[in-house]
Amino acid sequence: MSEPPQYQILPLNTSVHHRTDFDCGEPQLDRYFREQASQDIKRKVAGCWVLVSRDSPKSVMGFYTLSTEVVDMKQLGDADPDVAKRLPRYPRLGAVLLGRLAVAKTAQKQGLGELLLFDAMHRTLNAQIPAALMITDPKDGKAAAFYRKYGFRPLNPERLFITAQQLQVILGKRD
């Protein structure tokens, strides 16, 4: 997927990207980005990608993290029998967890959250090791509304999901 030319989405590089001044308005997410993300990368717990503008390539406007997860097929069957029917009957399926996604307060409401989400979806769909599902655990109802707007559906009270097939359709319409 190609981002608008003024922006780049790159793996977090702690020797280039400034972390300490990132402020999305959610202290827990800010703290994670400032203090924990680089540790998670080093330990292969998660990957972290940042959005920067070409004019100011050290200043982070937003970020997201991805890691691996598994989803119990019984839970998926209970949540959405039609979707489960179209997937193989394995006890568990591999998933990519969109762990965190945030846009700096100064850059919100300009379409950058959407840009990051589509980039994360694209990366999930095109990962070298395939995943049948993408999932996320929105921290509140507002965050859930953001994801649901793009096709995520409830897997359980805390978790939303979207299938790789659905990602293909959504991204196909967009490219």
Ligand SMILES: CC(C)(COP(=O)(O)OP(=O)(O)OC[C@H]1O[C@@H](n2cnc3c(N)ncnc32)[C@H](O)[C@@H]1OP(=O)(O)O)[C@@H](O)C(=O)NCCC(=O)NCCS
């Ligand atoms: C949620 C967040 C990532 C959205 O980023 P953003 O850059 O402001 O969003 P965009 O400008 O790309 O908006 C995309 C669409 O989502 C909608 N949207 C944005 N924030 C939303 C929210 N909190 N709830 C519901 N919808 C939301 C917008 O209205 C827009 O839809 P529209 O084009 O129909 O108007 C950003 O507000 C943020 O970082 N918040 C703090 C952290 C957070 O809550 N993260 C959520 C995941 S845990």
